[in-house]
Amino acid sequence: MSKIHPTAVIEPGAQIHETAEIAPYALVGAHVTIGAGTTIGSHTVVEGHTTIGEGNVIGHFASIGGRPQDMKYRGEPTKLVIGDRNTIREFTTIHTGTVQDAGVTTIGDDNWIMAYVHIGHDCYLGSNIVMSSNAQLAGHVQIGDHAIIGGMSGVHQFVRIGASSFLGGASALVQDIPPFVIAAGNKAEPHGINVEGLRRRGFSAEAISALRTAYRVLYKNGLTLDEAKVQLRELQHQGGDGDKHVKALTDFVDASTRGIIR
Incomplete structure (x- = not known):
């Protein structure tokens, strides 16, 4: 039987694995699927057409699967898909996609997403990515595996961040970072290869x-x-x-x- 606190609100139609945990005062919407061993923190809202895989830990007061912040959005049933074993900390916001793109926001596996991160509509994140606190992604951003995004950094829409790259904290990124490259600054500039990583x-x-x-x-x-x-x-x-x-x-x-x- 699912470990659902009696104060949590689970809308009819939600599919929750019997080993998932839903903390007090969380809300899970009707079109949500939550996989085995995933934990949803207290006061967190999981809504929209959202699929969450296995072994994820989602912190308190997060907003997962909300409507995209796109003025063209007209209520289409777009999606958010989150893989396995991700840590998504408190107050993070992740939105569904839009029909102007593929219609889905995608988060891979084994990512470490810290507090107050925003992941906009139609973003694609690979696996083993670190996003530090207050990092902000506009819509349609793509991030390759093993990239690190520094805290308080902002990424312009449609930008791509290559695999194993590193974006320093408090940076403003408006163009693509090639794989393996360190970037930092406002506006972000290249600073060598990510040798230590x-x-x-x-x-x-x-x-x-x-x-x-x-x-x-x-x-x-x-x-x-x-x-x-x-x-x-x-x-x-x-x-x-x-x-x-x-x-x-x-x-x-x-x-x-x-x-x-x-």
Whole structure:
């Protein structure tokens, strides 16, 4: 039997696994699904067409699955999908998607989302991401696996943040951060490769060296972006452990529509 406190309000139609826990004064809407072992904190509202996976811990006073803050929204049944084993701390707000995009906001697995974070409509977060307190994402933002977003930072809509990158605290980000890159400032600028983060993840010295070379090509050699792209493609074929990572960085830059931080 579900561990639902008698003061919690569960609307008819909600699907709650028998091992989930719902704390006092929480509200769970009619179109919500909550997986095994997930805990919903007191006074938290989970609404909308929201699916939450297994083993998540959602803190007190969070707002999960609320209507998107988009003036074009007309009540369409858009979605929020949250994966497994995420920690989502108190006062976090995460909104559903809009029909102007894919119609779904997506949170992957094993993310650490601290207090007062906002994740806007149609955002896509991968897995193993850290978002520090008061970090704010506008709509349509994409974040790759293992990225770290510093506290009190703000991210413009449609920006992409590459895998294993690092955005420093109190930064304003208006263009894309390539994978593996450190960025900080208002407006955020590049500050090297996220070497310590890559070492912690087990990247080899050879791979880190290759990424440092790619960073110099992109930012330090006085090349135009088109010239840098040519050299980056050449670096993908050195036959070493870093080739696939340089390719990931190059592919990200090629796909950027807002442009990368410079």
